[in-house]
Amino acid sequence: MSPRSRASGDPQPPGDAPDEPLDEIAGIFDDMLRHARELLAVRSPLDAELIVSEILGSWWGRWPVDDDVDRLIGEALVGHAARAGTPAALALLTGMAYLGTTRQAVKAERAALELMDHGVARPGWADRVGMVVAEECFTSRDVYGDQDSIVCTFGYAGEERHALVVTVDHNRSGMVRDAWVSSQVDKLFEHCREEDRSNPLVVFRQMDPRDTRALLEHALTVTGEQDDPPVTDTFAAYHAFLRARVRALPPGGLPPRAPVHGRDWRATLAARFLASDEAEGLSDRSAAGRCVDRIIEFGCEDDHGRPLRVSPVKCELFLLDWLPRKVLLSPAEHDAMPHVLAAWVRWAARQTGLPSEGVRATLDAVWDATGRFTRLFRDPEAFGLDPSVVRRLLPDGELEALPRRAFALPFLSGEHHVPGRGRIDLATLDPADPADRRTMLEFEHPGAAEEHLAAHERLAVRLWNAEPPELWEAAQALLDAGQERHQILHRLIEVLERCRDDPDALRAALVALRHDPPPM
Structure with a gap:
């Protein structure tokens, strides 16, 4: 303008x-x-x-x-x-x-x-800056679906034609990782088309400019929402230019939307895999079933609802990043996981038509990562907790839930006298069981009124299940601000009581509490 x-x-x-x-x-x-x-x-x-x-x-x-x-x-x-x-x-x-x-x-x-x-001289290019016209859009995409190199061409009234190249990383929630500009448009297209002809793992195709805009707007939003996005060193210099060129593309496209797969769909997919020829050689069927559930969960929750998509990078992220952070595997599951993943790669590739070259490269990545995966295996004793305590807090194996649940129910050992029942060893109680959980809360709050205990119980259940996730985020912010645990519990209970059954109001109140913790 x-x-x-x-x-x-x-x-x-x-x-x-x-x-x-x-x-x-x-x-x-x-x-x-x-x-x-x-x-x-x-x-x-x-x-x-x-x-x-x-x-x-x-x-x-x-x-x-x-x-x-x-x-x-x-x-x-x-x-x-x-x-x-x-x-x-x-x-x-x-x-x-x-x-x-x-x-x-x-x-x-x-x-x-x-x-x-006031008479300050304008530069000679001032009348033409921003007066660009969008031309065509293409994508050079690897067959794995890991990333798109999107190429959009522009010109100033038919002159100074140039191409904007944007890398969108689908292994990082579809964020923009890189962007650059080339004035050698014909040479760039020649290179892309030659790679499309000679490399079976790359596809070069034209895109609707409207859909391209929607995709890039979404990708830029994902990048901007991260505190420290893993972009290239040169990306910042192109960010404003990229943002403006995206606005120059025609509107009206559909943004990418991940399909939502429910529990029944996931269970059916797992059963189909376990009944396949690829899974026939898996010896521990019980462990294999639990492993494939994790593979499907990763694809649904962290890969835009695409559990059947397999690639070398995705398999490495699953084994070396997602699993160690989020899941506490049993020894049997740990031993079985690489073999189940390899079988899944072969089966999923058959469903999606991944070329044999891609299957081989992905299997190589799985076996190359197996040694490091073994070293990353988390023994419960590494947390400084008794393995039995960890198992009681994580019956579902959700590793990231450990600090949240330990905060909600920290009294997992000791003795508690219950009228009419005598002394109860807390170490024998199951914190996931409502009756046992109530006994633990009674131990923590001796002589408390029924209404007070019920409020703590409602909070404990929400923290156990992360409903909503903002509840634990607020608790952590208050801990960081120096608040004591019991104070925090009562702050959270007050928010729950005030917001009642309004989930939007509850999330808003918890976000406000997280960003503006009360003074000590």
Whole structure:
């Protein structure tokens, strides 16, 4: 968008007074304006946009999203440039009017118009910056479904044709990992088509630009939601450019949606596998059944509802990252898991038509990872807890639930006198059993009224099942803030009682509690 497109007399939105830069970052702004002098030497709007994107990317990803860095720094940069009043400052503002966030763009455009009214010279490319037209979109996709290299071409009224290449990683929730720009469009397409012809593991095909926009918007959102996204070192410099080019694609596409597979569907899929020729050689059928349940769970919950998708990278993530973090395997399950996974790879590949080259590469990855998987095996004693205690807290093997459940029900040993029943050894009780759980809570709260015990019981059940997950997140935030466990329990009970049966209100209250813990 050119600054000429808005009249300088437009009213200023409420609360849009010029921002004063923070003292500690004023020097950084001066460095950015010196960098912006390069904008006076270029003639191409594409080169100008890439320079501005690099400047805007200098702070991208360096602070958590909650800090609203774009508001604090980006809009303050607009004010700093406006006060500088130099041709380089005007050039930077002109680029920000197209590449910035919505608020940055409005402020930058207004500031640019004011500088122009004072006679500051505009760069030669100013009328063309952002005036791009989207052309075609393609994807170069590996047959595993691990990642897409999306290629979108653009031009300025038929001139300066260029390609934006974006890497979307489907093993990382569909996030953007990398982006770059090439002016050698024909050479890039020639390389992609040649790889499509010669490599059976790569497919190059055209995409609907509307669906491409929806996919990239979703992928950018996923990237932005992570505190420390695993992007390439150069990604920040292209982030603003990528965001603006995505907006230049036509709207109306369907964003990617993961299918939701319920318990019955998963059980049927597991039964089909266990009855297959590929699973015939698995000796411990009971352990194999539990292992395949975990494989399906991983595919449904962490791979967009695609348990049948197999790849070398996905299998390594499953064995070396997801399982050690989330699941406490029995010794029998640990021994069986690599063999079950290998059988699953062969069976799933037959269902999906994965080429034989892909099957071999995936099986190689499974066996290569098996040694490291064995070393990562978590013995219950590694937690500093008696193995029997761990088994009582994790009857479902959900490893990530261990600290949450130990927080909810920490008294798992000792003796408790119950009127009419005598002394009860807490070590013999099952915390997953409602009656035993009630006995544990009575031990922790001797003489408490029925209403008080019932409130603690409702909280314990919710913490045990992570319903909702924000409950344990709030508890951890309060622990980090120095609150004692009993205080935290009562804070959480108060929120539960206040929100009653309104799940949206409960989640909102817990998020607020997490971000603004009470003073000690």
